[in-house]
Amino acid sequence: MTTSSTILHLRVHRADFETYRELFTVLGDTTPVVQALPPDSALLDLAGATRYFALTPAQLADRLQTRLAARYGLASTGGIGPTRMLATLAADTAAPGTVHVLPDEWTDFLRGRPLRALPGIGPALERTLARYGIETVGDLADLPLATVQRIAGSSTGRLLHERAHGTDRRTVTPAGPPAGITSTHRFERDVLDPAEIRRALLAAATDLGARLRAARQIARTIELQVTYADRSTTARSRTLREPTAHTPALQRVLYDLFAALALQRARVRAVTVRVGELATAAQAAEQLTFDRLIEDARTLEPVIDRAGHRFGVGAVRPAVLLGN
Template identity: 30%
Template sequence: MTTGQLPGTDVGEDPVDRIIFHVDMDCFYASCERLKEPSLDGRPVIVGMGYEHGETHGAVATASYEARAHGVESAQPIRQALDALPRVGHTDAGYDGPVGHYRPVDMEFYKDIASEVKSILHECAETVREVSIDEAYLDVTDRTGWDTVSDGDTRTLAEGYARYIKDRIDREVGVPASIGVAPDMATAKIASDFEKPDGLTVVPPATVRSFLEPIPIDDIHGIGPVTARELREHGIETAGGLASADRTMLITQFGSRGEELYERARGEDSRVVTPSGNPKSLSRESAFTASTDDSAQIREKIQALAGDVATRARSRGALYRTIGIKIVSPPFDVNTRARSLPGPIDDPDVVSTIADELYTEFVGATVRKVGVRVSNLDFGASDQVTLSGFENEQGDTSRQSDSGTDPDTPTGETLLDWVDPPDTTDDATEERSISEGQASLFSFSDSDVDPQE
């Protein structure tokens, strides 16, 4: 996919010309657990925060749709979840009812998978706003259009591009994503929830009002349970009801938020997708068609990825201090190694050299996927380091390190931060209900709870 505008599209100034994607990963933690254990596919999976194997304490971080069908909900105490869906291998003799597969949160693994998704999103859009570990907004106005594919066909180019992103996430990462497509952020978010799991809902500009009209007020971006209850006290049950409500009454009752919600219910969300801030890392990953132990083939792919990552860093004006690789062996054994330099650099040859050296530890191993990453990015450095030391405007190399590496970051160090947390500005904040939540993933606190479909 080229980075330019698709033929036949026209990017306008009017907000209705914008094309916003909201990407939401479906039951993300459970999907990640299924990557580790493919036998869990189609079975009820419950991931618990503060939970340990065989215990009854903790809370549900996320539950797969199969588990939800038996009454297990996010943020529910594990003990209560076990009453609704007993754990495999812990039932009384003669019990033949449904059972669940309980797993503790494996945050580092989820971060790693989220990094792969994140990399695809940043390749597919110039502007990406990461809201949490499992969701993000993309402005793809310059990549596609609202034009239909052909005469007599109702499908839009925007739908095709969204399907391309969904397919890449599924093919390259192996987890399902739902995408909502609309001319504004609020409608795009509602659309991403509309056909979960693994959904794709497109709301062209001319259909926004009719799409929103029957939507329950609980599903409107920014409305939590307290606000929903207060709106119902005024007889407002749907977005259509909110859109036709007395605007003055809403402002009197809710202040400026009342006007904001009124406008969102009408599809009049003027917010623009703003980046989450400069990234702290850039990475590229690629899977082999079939797992291989051919070191020449593996090295060739690593070199290609290294070159691509270095090019991306240069295009963004970023220097980098740490270079790392990821080696994934069947079925999903993830190993990461990194090396840090004494200071930031912009040198594709160094990225290629260090990535190749880090791979030598894995020569002979069977590999299904490889990745290259540059991190500890610096977007304002005046000096950069070479393999032989720092090089400033006077060519001074007196700050050279004997080892060529950061003494606090030994060669072969395991990377634990393949995903960087987004910023926490107000635009990324929503009114959220714990009862609807999953522990956060595109933020990385084990205690965070994020809305889940």
């Protein structure tokens, strides 16, 4: 392959949601073709910028990293490749604070990646393919299309077959970060214990519920993103039947989304929760649940919120979170 590399996947380290939104002013000064990948990444098509600035993609990436560090004190890591997928894979293998630029001959790099690196392969499909001795992208690329489709299904098999050969039909679509509120928990070590992950999800629900109520807002959508030890991610989202700012409602949805991932031995590095499609709380139509525990929790929330306003966020929180 000799396709020139012009797609940059840039990942910013430890930026809160508000700062993340501000970054797009800097990114937009380099190229108008910028797509947000919340909570901490962006895709940039540098094809036009290389001609305008008379700089290589690597030089443009270095320029961006320098500006982000100078303006926000943020470190960033990136990858440059000819497609979205390859740029992301390059970013996943870059040393922190650097940019990995794929060579024109990137086939060997792709073939050596583990299956999980390919978008569209989650833990369940990875386990299925492993039972057939398929462990790397190269193993998958060597199979006939019909075989992949027999294992993964017609449409999924065709998509995986294309991506195993480096084809990614997705383009960089200009889009800024969506309106919403985000809460991220990064574990001090990679975590296997589901109970510890659920505690982090409870903390996120508690945090987001309090922030929504303080802003007098409700959310209609909730998204969970799990980041694994190899820095790959899986995301699940749900549109709520009733917009809410109630912590127990957010908690139940997060637990359901996490359970649907069916993670077994996956090592988790971080969980990120985002609530979106925000509206003013005055638009909420609360329905009685006739569940005493839920109604009691709703009654208690204003008391917790007043305590948080007076003594600081987290002054009153679930006992399971004490010591976190």
